[in-house]
Amino acid sequence: MTTIKDVAERAGVSIKTVSRVLNEEPHVRAQVKERVRAAASELDYKPNRAASRLAGGRSFLIAHLYDNPNPSYISALHIGAARRCRELGYHLVVEPVNSQDKDLIGLVQRLVATIAPDGILLSPPLSENTGFVESVRKLGGRIALISATHGDELTHISTDERGASKAIMAHLLGLGHRRIGFVRGHPQHFGATLRYDGYCQSLIEAGLELEPALVAQGYFDLQSGLEATRALLALPQRPTAIFASNDEMAVGALMAAREFGLNVPEDLSIIGFDDTPMSRLISPALTTVRQPLEAMGAAGVETIVSPDKAPRDYLDFEIILRDSCAPPKG
Amino acid sequence: MTTIKDVAERAGVSIKTVSRVLNEEPHVRAQVKERVRAAASELDYKPNRAASRLAGGRSFLIAHLYDNPNPSYISALHIGAARRCRELGYHLVVEPVNSQDKDLIGLVQRLVATIAPDGILLSPPLSENTGFVESVRKLGGRIALISATHGDELTHISTDERGASKAIMAHLLGLGHRRIGFVRGHPQHFGATLRYDGYCQSLIEAGLELEPALVAQGYFDLQSGLEATRALLALPQRPTAIFASNDEMAVGALMAAREFGLNVPEDLSIIGFDDTPMSRLISPALTTVRQPLEAMGAAGVETIVSPDKAPRDYLDFEIILRDSCAPPKG
DNA sequence: TTGAAAGCGCTAACAC
DNA sequence: GTGTTAGCGCTTTCAA
Numbered sequence: 001m002t003t004i005k006d007v008a009e010r011a012g013v014s015i016k017t018v019s020r021v022l023n024e025e026p027h028v029r030a031q032v033k034e035r036v037r038a039a040a041s042e043l044d045y046k047p048n049r050a051a052s053r054l055a056g057g058r059s060f061l062i063a064h065l066y067d068n069p070n071p072s073y074i075s076a077l078h079i080g081a082a083r084r085c086r087e088l089g090y091h092l093v094v095e096p097v098n099s100q101d102k103d104l105i106g107l108v109q110r111l112v113a114t115i116a117p118d119g120i121l122l123s124p125p126l127s128e129n130t131g132f133v134e135s136v137r138k139l140g141g142r143i144a145l146i147s148a149t150h151g152d153e154l155t156h157i158s159t160d161e162r163g164a165s166k167a168i169m170a171h172l173l174g175l176g177h178r179r180i181g182f183v184r185g186h187p188q189h190f191g192a193t194l195r196y197d198g199y200c201q202s203l204i205e206a207g208l209e210l211e212p213a214l215v216a217q218g219y220f221d222l223q224s225g226l227e228a229t230r231a232l233l234a235l236p237q238r239p240t241a242i243f244a245s246n247d248e249m250a251v252g253a254l255m256a257a258r259e260f261g262l263n264v265p266e267d268l269s270i271i272g273f274d275d276t277p278m279s280r281l282i283s284p285a286l287t288t289v290r291q292p293l294e295a296m297g298a299a300g301v302e303t304i305v306s307p308d309k310a311p312r313d314y315l316d317f318e319i320i321l322r323d324s325c326a327p328p329k330g
Numbered sequence: 331m332t333t334i335k336d337v338a339e340r341a342g343v344s345i346k347t348v349s350r351v352l353n354e355e356p357h358v359r360a361q362v363k364e365r366v367r368a369a370a371s372e373l374d375y376k377p378n379r380a381a382s383r384l385a386g387g388r389s390f391l392i393a394h395l396y397d398n399p400n401p402s403y404i405s406a407l408h409i410g411a412a413r414r415c416r417e418l419g420y421h422l423v424v425e426p427v428n429s430q431d432k433d434l435i436g437l438v439q440r441l442v443a444t445i446a447p448d449g450i451l452l453s454p455p456l457s458e459n460t461g462f463v464e465s466v467r468k469l470g471g472r473i474a475l476i477s478a479t480h481g482d483e484l485t486h487i488s489t490d491e492r493g494a495s496k497a498i499m500a501h502l503l504g505l506g507h508r509r510i511g512f513v514r515g516h517p518q519h520f521g522a523t524l525r526y527d528g529y530c531q532s533l534i535e536a537g538l539e540l541e542p543a544l545v546a547q548g549y550f551d552l553q554s555g556l557e558a559t560r561a562l563l564a565l566p567q568r569p570t571a572i573f574a575s576n577d578e579m580a581v582g583a584l585m586a587a588r589e590f591g592l593n594v595p596e597d598l599s600i601i602g603f604d605d606t607p608m609s610r611l612i613s614p615a616l617t618t619v620r621q622p623l624e625a626m627g628a629a630g631v632e633t634i635v636s637p638d639k640a641p642r643d644y645l646d647f648e649i650i651l652r653d654s655c656a657p658p659k660g
Numbered sequence: 661t662t663g664a665a666a667g668c669g670c671t672a673a674c675a676c
Numbered sequence: 677g678t679g680t681t682a683g684c685g686c687t688t689t690c691a692a
Contacts, residue, residue, distance in 0.1 A: 001443075003685055014663045019687060027661055046443035050389065051685035053380035054668050060444070061423075071405035071607070075398060079426045086425075086437075091445055093391075093421045096409050107416075113331075113376035114390070115421055222611055251611055258613070277401070278608050281552055281581055283588070333669055344679045349671060357677055381669035384684045663692080668685105675680075 002043045011039035022047060023057070053116060060090045062304055063117040065108065065126055067099035069220070072276050073293060077123060077146065080294030084301040092301075093117060099125050105135045112139055119144060119304025121297075128190050144303035146296055148191030150314060154307050157299045157315065161191045164289045164317040165198025168243060168271055171287070171319065173206050176327045177241040177269060181232040183218040183225055183253065185245030185273075192220075195245050195273060214239055218249045225249025229256035233268075240268065240328035247272035247279045250286055250324075265326035275320050284323035291317055332373045341369035352377060353387070383446060390420045392634055393447040395438065395456055397429035399550070402606050403623060407453060407476065410624030414631040422631075423447060429455050435465045442469055449474060449634025451627075458520050474633035476626050478521030480644060484637050487629045487645070491521045494619045494647040495528025498573060498601055501617070501649065503536050506657045507571040507599065511562040513548040513555055513583065515575030522550075525575050525603060544569055548579045555579025559586035563598075570599065570658035577602035577609045580616055580654075595656035605650050614653035621647055 004022075008015040013032060020028050021036040028036075039045075053059040062085060068074050082092045095111065097104060104126075111117065119142035126132060127147040137143060143155055150158045172180055182199045185192025196215075203210050213235060216228035225244050232239055233256055242257075244250035250272030254264055262268045264284055272279050275290035292315050303310040334352075338345040343362060350358050351366040358366075369375075383389040392415060398404050412422045425441065427434060434456075441447065449472035456462060457477040467473055473485055480488045502510055512529045515522025526545075533540050543565060546558035555574050562569055563586055572587075574580035580602030584594060592598045594614055602609050605620035622645045633640040 001685095005685080015686080016663060016688090017661090020662090023687085029661065032661085046440055048384070048446075048685055049444045050380045050383035050446065051668095052687075054378070054384050054670085055685075055687035056668060057687055059380065063421075068405060068409065072401040075401035075405060078424055079398065082424055082426050089444070091393075091423045091425070091441075094408055094412060094424050095416075095421070096412050110376055111421075114379045114419070116378075116380065248611070255613060278611060281578070281608060282612065283585060331669095335669080345670080346672090346679060347677085350678085353671085359677065362677080378669055381684095382671075384686080385669075385671035386684060387671055661692105664690090666687105666689080668687085671682105671684085673680105673682085676678085 002045045004045070004047070006043055007036065007040045007045050010043060011036045058118045059116045061093050061115055061117040062090050062119050062121060062301055063093045063095055063111055063115075064121040064123070064300075065095045065097060066123045067126060068096055069125070070274070070276065073274070074123070076293035077297035077300075080297030081121065081301050082297075083294070084298035088301065088305050090118070090301065090305065097126075099129070104132060108136055108139060112141060118142060121300045121304065122146065124148070124189060124191070128188070142304045142307070144300040146300055148189075148194050154310060154312065155303060157296050157303065157311070159291045159296070159317040160314040161194040161317070162198040162201070163314075164273075164319070165195040166202050167317075167319050168273075168289060169199060169202030171321070172241050172243065172269065172271065172325065173202065175269065175325060178208060178328075179214065179237065179239040179241075181229070181239035181242045182215045183228040183232075183242065183244040183249050184215065185218060185249070186220045187217075189220070192245050199243060218245060218252075220246050220248060222248045222252040225252025226256050227252070229253040230259070233257070233260045233262070241271070241325070242268065243271045245273055247274045247276045247286060247288055250288070251278065251282060254282065254324075265324050267329065269325040269328070271325065279320075280322065287322045287325045288320050289317055290320050291315070332375045334375070334377070336373055337366065337370045337375050340373060341366045388448045389446045391423050391445055391447040392420050392449050392451060392631055393423045393425055393441055393445075394451040394453070394630075395425045395427060396453045397456055398426055399455070400604075400606065403604070404453070406623035407627035407630075410627030411451065411631050412627075413624070414628035418631065418635050420448070420631065420635065427456075429459070434462060438466055438469060442471060448472060451630040451634065452476065454478070454519060454521070458518070472634045472637070474630040476630055478519075478524050484640060484642065485633060487626050487633065487641070489621045489626075489647040490644040491524040491647070492528040492531070493644075494603075494649070495525040496532050497647075497649050498603075498619060499529060499532030501651070502571050502573065502599065502601065502655065503532065505571075505599065505655060508538060508658075509541075509544065509567065509569040509571075511559070511569035511572045512545045513558040513562075513572065513574040513579050514545065515548060515579075516550045517547075519550070522575050529573060548575060548582075550576050550578060552578045552582040552585075555582025556586050557582075559583040560589070563587070563590045563592070571601070571655070572598065573601045575603055577604045577606045577616060577618055580618070581608065581612060584612065584654075595654050597659065599655040599658070601655065609650075610652065617652045617655045618650050619647055620650050621645070
């Protein structure tokens with residue numbers, strides 16, 4: 001096992017100088033820096049992170065605390081975060097939790113005391129629980145929040161969900177739809193509120209009326225999307241399009257359409273949100289919105305490792321046009 | 331920050347004794363043990379794992395190296411593994427990789443040199459790449475393999491996929507099906523071979539002929555399932571049931587059925603494998619097989635932490651009966 | 661710009 | 677059964 005000492009000897013400097021070079025600290029002559037780098041690479045030196053940490057430095061560990069709403073969402077976040085971690089010499093520790101857990105903060109304290117991650121990554125719904133976020137903040141370490149709440153703070157990573165919703169609405173309006181039903185997402189989810197915001201704003205900007213009867217409450221699960229859409233389709237003057245706040249509810253909407261003997265997209269257009277793998281597997285494939293989840297995971301890591309370099313703006317969403325939308329009949 | 335020293339003082343013993351108690355080493359009087367435990371809990375002591383590791387002990391880190399074939403599969407594994415980790419004071423480090431990566435073993439070496447996990451968890455397809463598994467083994471640490479290859483070794487965690495396949499076949503045969511089409515899975519995937527094995531054995535045991543024309547090759551993706559099923563349905567004497575080696579291909583089979591104007595399950599029964607979230611979302615909901623993925627993740631952790639206590643047998647699968655099967659017509 | 665020394669919190673080896 | 681000592685491989689003083 002090669003240690004910093006071996007590198008120091010080979011480079012003919014003290015271990016402190018090696019440490020400086022490896023941690024990119026200032027006050028080292030370029031030439032010495034070069035020599036140390038060469039020695040390290042010749043010896044195939046890999047720093048022992050337990051030692052780094054114990055000596056008061058970084059642990060090179062980043063923890064992702066999450067309550068899994070959706071495997072493909074979390075999975076994409078992990079892929080992006082882990083890739084960036086790898087590039088930076090870090091490792092990603094995952095901590096799936098139950099957000100209802102009474103002792104969540106105790107769990108975080110244990111995490112910090114035992115492995116001392118250099119930062120904690122939080123995704124919805126945890127990242128939108130202000131009380132919890134504050135408690136974690138008080139523990140003192142760095143934090144990155146994947147969340148629709150986009151303040152001016154460095155710690156927030158998000159896409160413009162309101163803008164995405166407006167883009168979807170522009171598509172629907174462009175197709176000629178005028179009666180557009182909306183299935184809201186979970187009331188606690190901030191992104192869901194923004195999606196609804198975008199819906200409302202679009203209607204107003206298009207000079208259309210915001211008809212309360214065309215809005216139904218859902219909770220992000222298939223069943224609620226099914227029921228909400230049933231209610232909308234039972235309306236005397238039913239919508240020609242349904243905008244569901246996520247893909248799962250859109251699948252519910254699709255089922256409701258079938259129950260009513262409606263063909264999608266000829267008789268009814270349907271829109272989802274999230275671009276889950278399922279959305280392209282079902283038939284017709286769902287027009288939906290893709291958030292750059294891998295980039296968001298990577299941005300979370302960046303936010304923790306070098307807050308200054310982290311993206312401060314919205315990350316770009318993408319409208320995925322597939323087969324669930326068409327102009328309204330007649 | 332409370333350290334082992336504080337605990338030692340409070341309990342009136344040496345730090346070594348505290349270490350012994352905390353690590354459940356033998357040769358400590360029950361009474362002393364009790365005193366140390368009390369002191370630790372009163373001080374809310376949490377061991378610094380960087381120090382444990384540096385001193386030559388465990389890192390309390392377990393790494394899961396995986397190439398993500400399926401988010402819900404990986405996610406379930408992580409939930410089970412992380413939960414067991416938490417119970418044992420460990421943490422789960424995730425390393426999503428590309429199994430085609432030329433320098434996979436270099437990545438593992440870096441992992442071992444920097445954070446020194448106490449064990450490495452491998453899932454398919456990595457766990458079924460014998461060459462790679464051997465290279466990882468040579469690095470010396472503990473290893474746990476989630477894989478359909480069930481040797482007598484302690485490191486293998488699996489369900490009886492052949493048995494599951496036979497159970498599915500028993501269901502189909504019980505319903506009265508005699509011409510059952512089979513869509514094989516990816517040729518490199520050992521579990522897929524076992525599923526096919528079960529199919530063959532069941533036919534033979536039922537005194538039926540193994541008709542090569544009824545077997546089509548797939549690759550676990552929807553498209554291949556669609557194409558394979560098209561071929562089977564185009565047969566002069568078409569099957570009354572299709573057994574697809576995973577859910578995604580079963581969805582493809584469903585689409586093929588629709589193309590042929592066949593109703594599922596009235597005209598054609600369809601079976602999947604894996605119980606992905608999608609399988610209960612599509613219509614008709616798929617009859618499929620569920621592997622206890624969370625338990626398998628937990629067993630992986632167990633295998634690493636205490637190999638002797640780890641389950642040595644198959645973990646139980648479960649047949650999920652839903653709406654995609656019915657007796658054949660006529 | 662560089663180095664020497666101290667010490668992070670724990671476990672291993674060995675003494676008693 | 678229990679304690680003493682040394683030391684793991686780094687980073688942090690602080691001095692030169």
